[in-house]
Amino acid sequence: MxxxxxxxxxxxxxxxxxxxxxxxxxxxxxxxxxxxxxxxxxxxxxxxxxxxxxxxxxxxxxxxxxxxxxxxxxxxxxxxxxxxxxxxxxxxxxxxxxxxxxxxxxxxxxxxxxxxxxxxxxxxxxxxxxxxxxxxxxxxxxxxxxxxxxxxxxxxxxxxxxxxxxxxxxxxxxxxxxxxxxxxxxxxxxxxxxxxxxxxxxxxxxxxxxxxxxxxxxxxxxxxxxxxxxxxxxxxxxxxxxxxxxxxxxxxxxxxxILPAHRLVKGLGAEEMQKALNRSRAWFNIADYPFAADNRKTVEKQFLADLEQGVASQPIGIYTRHASVFHLLTLRSGVMEELFGGELDPALQQLDVTVLTRLLFMTILEFDQQRLDDATRFGYASTADKALAAIDSGDFDAAFILNPTRIEQVQEVAQKGLIMPRKSTYFYxxxxxxxxxxxxxx
Structure with a gap:
């Protein structure tokens, strides 16, 4: 071939x-x-x-x-x-x-x-x-x-x-x-x-x-x-x-x-993000990790550890520059099948980037295709510390922290002739x- x-x-x-x-x-x-x-x-x-x-x-x-x-x-x-x-x-x-x-x-x-x-x-x-x-x-x-x-x-x-x-x-x-x-x-x-x-x-x-x-x-x-x-x-x-x-x-x-491809987004205000978090509760369990200057590193470490340990539940971490708190969203069982079973192959439903793109970005935040295709609004980081630092610096408004896509997931999606959302992988x-x-x- x-x-x-x-x-x-x-x-x-x-x-x-x-x-x-x-x-x-x-x-x-x-x-x-x-x-x-x-x-x-x-x-x-x-x-x-x-x-x-x-x-x-x-x-x-x-x-x-x-x-x-x-x-x-x-x-x-x-x-x-x-x-x-x-x-x-x-x-x-x-x-x-x-x-x-x-x-x-x-x-x-x-x-x-x-x-x-x-x-x-x-x-x-x-x-x-x-x-x-x-x-x-x-x-x-x-x-x-x-x-x-x-x-x-x-x-x-x-x-x-x-x-x-x-x-x-x-x-x-x-x-x-x-x-x-x-x-x-x-x-x-x-x-x-x-x-x-x-x-x-x-x-x-x-x-x-x-x-x-x-x-x-x-x-x-x-x-x-x-x-x-x-x-x-x-x-x-x-x-x-x-x-x-x-x-x-x-x-x-x-x-x-394969490293994660964490999403960095510009143009998300505090009110828009709060509304999104409220809407997310219909499909996710949300744990909050508030922090102060003196315990930031300890809380951040626990937040990232919980994200990594919850890989089976397709968790997504969120951090914005509007509040001193990390949010960990854990998807409830059966949600992707219920919402997208008629249009998305199971191989795509099981991807964390699909949950992020279809459920969080498109359904909850109501991003249209023009906004999703605007490369000036998005950034990417392969490590959590770089993603969080991009928010602290003010370069971006929100970071969405993911676990990495697995090689067998890449192979299954490609073999089926399917397409993942943009920047689903970061091969390192x-x-x-x-x-x-x-x-x-x-």
Whole structure:
């Protein structure tokens, strides 16, 4: 089913860039403005200039972050800062990071993957996207004709594919080896053996791929392909834009971690939130955790512990900047089936993000689709402390704290052809931008 192929990757030239930590970043959509500026200042060749360039009041259709990205890319290729490999390769990526008290390593294959419409059920999404984000990313792709960061996808595997890749790089030194600003160690190996390429490509042919992170970029690649089909008379089945750069991770990899995607919301006033809490009592049991300055940390710890322990009851925590109290909402048995059984599959009813979106946001707070699709109103945090801090700082008005979605839930939803609400998962760590790039130009 899936077409997974080697390609001539574009990498930073180690003769010029001695530390890849200086020039690579997380994906564009998890970089806040402060970090964006820091990456710009860290190195003149940092990939931030390609994936998330700075806007200016003087920007025009001919001079803007997207056109400047294309100019930087051409300049760096000419200067030799970026260099395309001479031979097609598959790239094995390892990231080692701390999780709890342990050190964990996750492996992924970076390859070129044939773009398929979702209707073919070869590459499967699991969550909705923001239309504005897709249009912005499409303009970048039109200007640059390059994948700067791979889409993070998952595949079912009993170990054959990863075992094949690991054996191919056994005891060899990685082409890239560095530690990033979070203390995560990144290693990357080139695999140029055609026999290994053939085994991996053959093994992937009966796989379905599940998009873990990068839905916007994948849909943008679909739209870019359609754009070229409509505007380029030379476009054919051999064009590079029939493919997209992907990072492929086995679903059984022990280093695959999903963190929560806590919701942060702007534009919720005290009166609106109080009315929502009152209405919520029809479907939730609500426990309140009031606190003062001297016992805030103790109360917060208990609140989060109770949230985690109540996972079977699909609990949702709420904290607003209008009151010194945490609220823990526990869903009553049978509510989702009673309210949405006629329109939502059981696999969706069992997701905490569905309870949040359909019951809290749409039914109780009466958010319409326009409000839900307004990316400027929403923020996301992968840890509870960051979510709560965003309320204390006044950046957002309310935080909705969730337990993480489980990998088996992602797989069930995707296999059924269903779609989760936006930002239902936060796969951790993210895949680094700038490690390997893929040109879409002929």
């Amino acid at each position: 899936a077409t997974v192929l080697p390609f001539k990757g574009i990498l930073y030239n180690p003769e010029i860039i001695t530390d890849s930590a200086d020039v690579t970043t997380p994906p564009y959509d998890v970089i806040p403005p402060g970090e964006q500026q820091a990456f710009h200042e860290r190195h003149p060749n940092n990939v931030i200039r390609l994936i998330l360039g700075q806007s200016t009041p003087a920007d025009t259709p001919r001079d803007n972050p997207h056109t400047r990205s294309a100019a930087y890319f051409r300049e760096w290729m000419t200067q030799g800062v970026l260099k395309q490999d001479d031979q097609p390769a598959l790239y094995l990526k390892a990231i080692t990071y701390a999780h709890g008290e342990s050190s964990v390593t996750r492996y992924g294959l970076i390859a070129r993957v044939g773009i398929e419409a979702f209707e073919k059920r070869i590459i499967l999404p699991h969550e909705k996207t923001f239309s504005k984000v897709k249009s912005e990313r499409l303009e970048l792709l039109k200007a640059t004709h390059c994948n700067y960061c791979p889409i993070f996808s998952l595949y079912p595997d009993e170990g054959f594919i990863l075992g094949t890749l690991e054996a191919a790089v056994d005891k060899s030194q990685p082409a890239v080896d560095f530690t990033d600003e979070q203390g995560h160690r990144h290693r990357l190996w080139r695999i140029i053996d055609p026999a290994v390429h053939a085994r991996v490509t053959a093994a992937m042919q009966d796989k379905r791929l599940f998009i873990a992170d990068g839905h916007h970029r994948y849909e943008t690649s679909l739209n870019f392909k359609k754009h070229l089909q409509a505007t380029d008379p030379t476009f054919n089945d051999q064009h590079p834009a029939n493919y997209v750069l992907m990072y492929l991770c086995s679903m059984s990899d022990p280093g695959l971690i 760590p993210k895949v680094r931008s700038g490690l390997v790039m893929n040109t879409l130009a002929e």
